[in-house]
Amino acid sequence: MANAFKTFGPPHSNQSARQGQTKSFTNVGTSGRVLSVLGGAALAYYGWGRKQSPLGKSLATAGGYLVLRGTTGFCPFNEVLHVDTAHPETQGFEVTSSVTILKPREEVYQFWRQLENLPRFMQYLEDVRRTGPRRSHWVAKVPKNIIYKEKLTTIEWEAEITHEEENSLIAWRSLPGSEVENSGEVRFTDAPANRGTVVQATISYRPPAGAAGQLAARLLNPAFKELVKQDVRRFKRLLEAGEIPTIIGQPSGRKDENY
Amino acid sequence: MKAICWEGINKVSTERVPDPTILNPRDAIVRVFLSSVCGSDLHLLGGYIPAMRSGDIIGHEFMGEIVEVGPEVKNLKKGDRVVVCSVLACGGCEYCDREEYSLCDNSNAEPEWTEKAYGYPVAGIFGYSHALGGYAGSHAEYTRVPFADNVCFKVPDGVSNESALFTSDAFPTGYMAADFAGIEPGDTVVVWGCGGVGLMAMHSAWLLGAGRVIAIDQYPYRLEQARLRANAEVLNFKEVDVLEALKQMTGGRGPDRCIDCVGMEANSTGIEKVYDYAKQYARLQSDRPSVLRQAIMACRKGGTVSIIGVYGGLIDKFPMGPAMNKGLTFRMGQQFGQRYIPKLLDIVARGEVDPAYLLTHKLPLDKGQEGYMMFKEKANNNMRSVFAPAG
Numbered sequence: 045m046a047n048a049f050k051t052f053g054p055p056h057s058n059q060s061a062r063q064g065q066t067k068s069f070t071n072v073g074t075s076g077r078v079l080s081v082l083g084g085a086a087l088a089y090y091g092w093g094r095k096q097s098p099l100g101k102s103l104a105t106a107g108g109y110l111v112l113r114g115t116t117g118f119c120p121f122n123e124v125l126h127v128d129t130a131h132p133e134t135q136g137f138e139v140t141s142s143v144t145i146l147k148p149r150e151e152v153y154q155f156w157r158q159l160e161n162l163p164r165f166m167q168y169l170e171d172v173r174r175t176g177p178r179r180s181h182w183v184a185k186v187p188k189n190i191i192y193k194e195k196l197t198t199i200e201w202e203a204e205i206t207h208e209e210e211n212s213l214i215a216w217r218s219l220p221g222s223e224v225e226n227s228g229e230v231r232f233t234d235a236p237a238n239r240g241t242v243v244q245a246t247i248s249y250r251p252p253a254g255a256a257g258q259l260a261a262r263l264l265n266p267a268f269k270e271l272v273k274q275d276v277r278r279f280k281r282l283l284e285a286g287e288i289p290t291i292i293g294q295p296s297g298r299k300d301e302n303y
Numbered sequence: 304m305k306a307i308c309w310e311g312i313n314k315v316s317t318e319r320v321p322d323p324t325i326l327n328p329r330d331a332i333v334r335v336f337l338s339s340v341c342g343s344d345l346h347l348l349g350g351y352i353p354a355m356r357s358g359d360i361i362g363h364e365f366m367g368e369i370v371e372v373g374p375e376v377k378n379l380k381k382g383d384r385v386v387v388c389s390v391l392a393c394g395g396c397e398y399c400d401r402e403e404y405s406l407c408d409n410s411n412a413e414p415e416w417t418e419k420a421y422g423y424p425v426a427g428i429f430g431y432s433h434a435l436g437g438y439a440g441s442h443a444e445y446t447r448v449p450f451a452d453n454v455c456f457k458v459p460d461g462v463s464n465e466s467a468l469f470t471s472d473a474f475p476t477g478y479m480a481a482d483f484a485g486i487e488p489g490d491t492v493v494v495w496g497c498g499g500v501g502l503m504a505m506h507s508a509w510l511l512g513a514g515r516v517i518a519i520d521q522y523p524y525r526l527e528q529a530r531l532r533a534n535a536e537v538l539n540f541k542e543v544d545v546l547e548a549l550k551q552m553t554g555g556r557g558p559d560r561c562i563d564c565v566g567m568e569a570n571s572t573g574i575e576k577v578y579d580y581a582k583q584y585a586r587l588q589s590d591r592p593s594v595l596r597q598a599i600m601a602c603r604k605g606g607t608v609s610i611i612g613v614y615g616g617l618i619d620k621f622p623m624g625p626a627m628n629k630g631l632t633f634r635m636g637q638q639f640g641q642r643y644i645p646k647l648l649d650i651v652a653r654g655e656v657d658p659a660y661l662l663t664h665k666l667p668l669d670k671g672q673e674g675y676m677m678f679k680e681k682a683n684n685n686m687r688s689v690f691a692p693a694g
Contacts, residue, residue, distance in 0.1 A: 146395065146396055146397045146400060280409070281393075284395035284408070285393035285395050285396070285410075286329065286395065287328055287329055289327065289411070289412040289427065289450075291413070291436065292326070294323055294326065294438070294439045294447055295320040295321045296356075296358045296360060296439060297306065297308030297310075297320055
C-alpha cells in the first residue's frame with residue numbers, strides 16, 4: 045500500500061470566497077499582528093533604554109521591525125517562506141493511497157461507483173444517498189473534539205460526481221457551502237500479469253476557515269492520512285475477503301475492554 | 304467460559320471471560336476439545352514478542368467441534384469435528400491464491416503492527432500477539448474462528464482427536480520445513496530441534512524421500528523420541544562438536560538439507576551463548592540465532608537451509624559470507640497450513656504417521672501455568688502439554 049501526502053492551496057483563479065478581490069499584501073494573521081505590535085513595542089522600549097550597547101541597538105531595531113510588521117500586516121520573511129497566516133482558509137490537505145485488489149476492474153469500479161457502498165468501508169461515513177444522476181447526500185460522524193474521540197457529531201453535505209470514466213475513474217466533490225469542503229478521485233487500472241486491479245484513491249479536504257479550523261486540521265492531519273490508508277485497505281478487504289476482519293467484541297481477560 | 308490468559312513474562316492465569324460470539328459473517332464458533340502449547344508460545348512467555356497485552360487469551364494449535372456458524376459459512380455445520388489451522392487466511396487475496404496462506408493480505412485484524420515492522424502486513428494467527436491480529440486464542444472452552452471455511456478442516460472418521468490435533472500446526476509446519484528444504488531422493492537431512500515441529504519435520508523428510516535424517520538437541524529424552532519415533536540418528540550439541548560430527552557423518556561432504564526448527568531462542572554453548580544472551584538482554588538484538596548460524600556453517604555447498612523456527616526481529620553476526628560463497632538456498636516462513644492439512648489428515652488416517660505421541664500431558668484449563676512451566680522447563684519428559692477444556 046503506497047501513501048503520498050502533501051498540503052496544497054486552492055487554484056488561485058476561481059476560489060469563490062475571494063472572487064473579485066485583488067490579492068491582499070497582508071500575510072500575517074490578526075493574532076500575529078497584535079503580538080508583533082505589543083512584543084515589538086516592548087523590545088524597542090527596552091532596547092532604546094540601552095542604545096549605547098550593541099545588544100540594545102539590535103533589540104531596538106528588531107522591536108521596530110516587529111511594530112512595522114504588526115501595523116502593516118506584511119512580513120517579508122513570510123513572503124519569502126510562502127507563509128500566509130492571514131489567509132489560513134487557503135490550507136487544505138490531500139492524501140493518496142494505493143492498493144491492489146485481486147478482482148476484475150469492472151467489479152472493483154462498480155462497487156465504488158455505487159456510492160451507497162462507501163460507508164461499508166469508510167469508517168466515519170454514516171450514509172450516502174443518491175439524490176440525482178450525479179448528486180448525492182453524504183452524512184458523516186466525526187469527532188467533535190479531537191482530543192476526546194468518543195464525542196461524535198454529525199455533519200452532512202451534498203456532493204456531485206465531477207468526472208467519470210467507465211471502469212477507470214471516478215471523481216467527486218462537495219458542493220459549495222459545505223461545512224467541510226472535500227473531494228475525491230479514484231483511478232482503477234489493471235495490475236500487471238492478471239494480478240487484479242490497482243486502486244489509487246486521492247482524498248482531499250479543506251477544514252472550516254479560521255484559526256480553530258486550522259489548528260484542528262493540523263492536529264487531525266496525521267490521523268486523516270492514516271484514516272484514508274485504513275479505509276482503502278478496508279475496501280480491499282471487503283472485496284477480497286467479503287468482510288473486514290475484526291477483534292472488537294471478542295473475549296479477553298481484560299475487564300475494561302471488549303477485544 | 305474459562306480461558307488461559309497471558310499476564311506477563313512467564314505468567315499465565317486461567318480466567319473467567321465472556322463466551323465468544325459470531326462477529327463477522329464468515330465466523331464459526333468451535334467448542335475446543337484439545338488445545339496444545341507450542342514452542343512458539345515460549346517466545347510469548349519469555350516476553351520476546353512485543354504487542355502482547357495482559358489478558359490476551361493464548362493458544363493456537365487446536366481441534367474441536369463446530370457449535371455455531373455465521374451466515375456466510377458454506378461448508379461447515381454444527382456438530383462437525385474439525386481441526387483448526389493456527390494461521391488465518393481469507394482465501395480471496397493474491398497470496399491465498401498462490402497458496403501462501405501465512406502471507407494473507409487480509410486476515411490480520413491489526414495490520415499496522417507488521418506493516419510498520421516488516422514493510423507489509425502478514426496473516427493473523429490465533430493467540431499470537433496483536434502484531435499477528437490480536438485474535439483470542441484456543442486455550443478456552445470456545446474459540447471464534449474467522450474465515451471458518453478456509454481455516455477449519457473436517458477430521459476423517461477413525462482419526463482420534465489426539466491424532467488430529469497436531470495437524471493444526473506442528474505437522475504442517477514440520478512438513479512445510481521439509482518441503483521447503485527441497486529434499487531430493489537419498490539426501491541427508493539435518494533437523495535442529497526435537498520438539499513437536501522438529502519431530503514432524505523428520506517424519507516429513509522421510510515422506511519426501513530423505514536417505515538419512517539426523518536430529519540435534521540437548522535433551523536426551525527428546526533425542527530418544529527422534530531416534531525411536533522418527534528413525535533419526537541423533538547428536539547432542541552439549542556433548543559433541545556439531546559441525547565436526549556432521550562432517551564426519553557425511554564423509555566430509557556435509558548435509559544436503561538443513562532445517563532450523565528452533566528459531567529465536569536457540570541455546571548454544573561457550574562464548575557464543577554468552578554473547579547472544581547478553582545482546583538479547585540489552586535489546587541489541589531481538590533474537591538469538593545460534594542454530595541458524597550453525598545450519599549455515601554445516602550445510603554442504605549448494606545445499607538448502609529451511610527456516611521454520613520463529614524469528615521476530617533482528618539478528619546479529621549472520622554468516623553471510625559462508626552462505627553466499629557456498630551458494631546456499633534459503634526458504635522460510637510461517638506455515639502455509641491450508642496447503643498441507645488435507646494431505647496430512649490423509650497421511651494420519653492411513654496410519655503412516657501418528658503425531659499423537661507428542662501429547663505427553665493432558666491437563667484441564669485450570670492448570671495453565673503448570674502446563675506451560677512443565678513445557679518450558681522440559682520437566683517430566685514433557686513433549687507437549689495439551690489442555691482439554693471438557694476433561
